[in-house]
Amino acid sequence: MSRRPSPWAATGALFVALMAAMGALHVALEGSSWWFVCAGAAAAVLAASGGTRAALGAVSASRASVARPGRANRAIIALLPTLVGSVVAMILVPLFVVPSTTVLGLPTTRTGQALELLYPLGAESLSAQIPPAEVDEGVLAILVTGIAVMAVLLDALAISLRRPALAGIGLMVLAIAPSVVVRSAEFGWLLLTGLAWLWLLAARRPLRGRRAWDAVAVGASAAVFALLVPLFAPVPSGSTATGSGGGEIRMGVNPIVGLGQDLRRPVVREALEYSTTSGTPRYLRLMALEGFDDSGWFHVPSPAEPLESGAVPPPPGLSDDVTRFVETTSITIRELGGLWVPMPYPAVGVEGFKAAATWDFDTVALRADRRSVRGEKFSVSSLSLDPTPQQLQDAGVAVPEPYQDLAQLDPSWPAVISETAASVTVDATTSYERALAIQDFLRNGDFLYSEKAPVREGYDGSSADVVGVFLAEGSGYCVHFASAMALMARSVGIPARVAVGFLPGEKSDETGFDEGETAWLVTSKELHAWPELYFDGIGWVPFEPTTGRGEVPDYAEPEALDDVAPADPSAAPVPSTRPSAAPTTPLAPAEALPGTGQAGPTNSSLSPWLLAIPVVVFLALVPALARLLVRAVQLSAVRRRRAESVVAWNEVVRSARDLGVPVEPATTPRQNAAILARQLGQQQPALDRLLDAVEREQFSRDDTGYPRAASDARSVIRGLRRSVPLRRRAIATLWPRSAIERIIRTIS
Secondary structure, rough: OOOOOHHHHHHHHHHHHHHHHHHHHHHEOOOOOHHHHHHHHHHHHHHHHHHHHHHHHHHHHOOOOOOOHHHHHHHHHHHHHHHHHHHOOOOOOOOHHHHOOOOEEEEEEHHHHHHHHHHHHHHHHHHHHHOOOOOOHHHHHHHHHHHHHHHHHHHHHHHHOOOOHHHHHHHHHHHHHHHHHOOOOHHHHHHHHHHHHHHHHHHOOOOOHHHHHHHHHHHHHHHHHHHHHHHOOOOOOOOOOOOOOOOEEEEEEOOOOOOOHHHHOOOOOOEEEEEEEEOOOOEEEEEEEOOEEEOOOEEOOOEEHHHOOOOOOOOOOOOOOEEEEEEEEHHHHHHHOOOOEOOOOOOOEEEEEOOOOEEEEEOOOOEEEEOOOOEEEEEEEEEEOOHHHHHHHHHOOOOOHHHHHHHHOOOOOOHHHHHHHHHHHOOOOOOOHHHHHHHHHHHOOEEEEEEHHHHHOOOOOOHHHHHHHHHOOOEEEEEEEEHHHHHHHHOOOOEEEEEEOOOOOEOOOOOOOOOOOOEEEEEEEHEEEEEEEEEOEEEEEOOOOOOOOOOOOHHHHHHHHHHOOOOOOOOOOOOOOOOOOOOOOEEEEEEEEOOOOEEEEOOOOHHHHHHHHHHHHHOHHHHHHHHHHHHHHHHHHOOOOOOOOHHHHHHHHHHHHOOOOOOOOOOOHHHHHHHHHHHHHOOHHHHHHHHHHHHHHHHHOOOOOOOOOOOHHHHHHHHHHOOHHHHOOOOOOOOOOHHHHHHHHHHH
């Protein structure tokens, strides 16, 4: 008596195969922490399914002397472990991705809202980054959800439905996917996936004879295919294994991510070209990052308004006392990708931008809703502000209440940040004096500009720990200088954030703008980050601490303090009561992003992931729909005497094969009829009549046909379906063997 395979062996093999296939993604994704998170999710789902299956097996063994359960109950028992795994997956995904939206570990309505926002952000981040892509919160949500769904589906296919061979298709697709994105695939991960799949086959059904050779042949074919795909698969524009030399500058959800990587590209890309009515070059800002956590700077969504509404965000905190004039900048975007729109700050109007876009009011930034900004040609009206040093000095140390959180020292930051800031600003009495002192320390001190040193020494990024190392090492590029000034400013009570965009660029000889206007060409080498500090009555003011890069504004030059009246020493850092400019159009605040406490976008359109569900369901039902259509057409032709009875007989044979009855198309009708009769287990007049009609058509020249062949065929098929368990009926209906074989033959 053969030993029954252990269900835990199959579960373990499936887990190893699934995680080996996920490991192949490391060429397209940065780091390894995401793999361990996915492994935890997959292990929990498969452990729930395997544990349920083992418990049911133990109960079944203890009741061996009791009569077997009915067919319907056996089908339920077979699929119950997968159902339990599905429930565990629905609980675990929110716990791994948005735990703060759950209550007692269970998902809530806020959980669904948070995931609906995260999935599009993750997809956008992946599409905008250069491989290997950073795994941010949205990308991690996609990965965890995907691995949980894969674990449930493959568990159902390989173990519950006993189709481990078909599970290999899903595993190999997952393992080979990175080869399509990045022309690089490590054979080790593919080999491990194939070996684990063979283990899965052996765990479910011992490999002997021809089945073993078939499994080896399929595994070898998959391995050869995986090796050939990287050689011939097209590489998406802007994607390489190292992230250098792509076809465009791709700015993701958080443009500061990968900025250094873009600066270090050996191939310089032309981002955009622009001209201004004043003939003065401008910094072009993509966005401002106000949020800061352990990983660095991030964007905090704010109240938003569609571009087409006509409402324009006013510059926060700007009073009428500040000198300004309106300037128009004409911009043509060339090889810049992503969704954030480059503009001078602060913009007050946009014309000619074709894609749907949304204003971010707090940061006065414009973001395309779905389509990349590449190829856009538009004009921007902006304010050219010229605050005087005296106005900045008169702002004192007042911090308006909405910005007090941006002027706080986090105790978890390295002490070198606050100690350096305190020592540099020891003689300063106002926020303006402190800002100038910090900028002069970074720009004109002993710091060196280097795009490679942070990578070589292992402190690239924008986190507080990185800034601490940067202050000690004294070498870095714009992200480090801007982050250092912003955190140092916060530590001495000045609201600060980091802006990301482009330096003004170089004059262009060839222009596509109005005659007489000077144009500037901006390339990937002009990517830049700089700090913006808030001053009461003036608003957000840019500074330039990066040594050897950019231009320092007149108000930020060290000698600007020479003609400034001394500050009132009695001034205290109290919240300001001066009102900020109000929006020209009343706005309702955007709904908070569930689980983060941050405002989120107001776009109410359905997530593309939700729209993909019916497409996936339809593709899964293609074999069933094809089988039903073929059967209806064939039997209808027989009923109308447009086809012979043998057509109806062939439908009976195909239906029997779908149900797992051991008939073969190459066998004679009488031999197959004997097998069908044994399966039916009772007298079947319909089967006898249909067999008689088929044989008379084959051996009698004067046969006039049998009009009841179609109805007899349907009667035999109904009897065969009643003779097999519910699980086999479900498989025959959803994934009929005959239809799948025909599809495979067609593809081959």
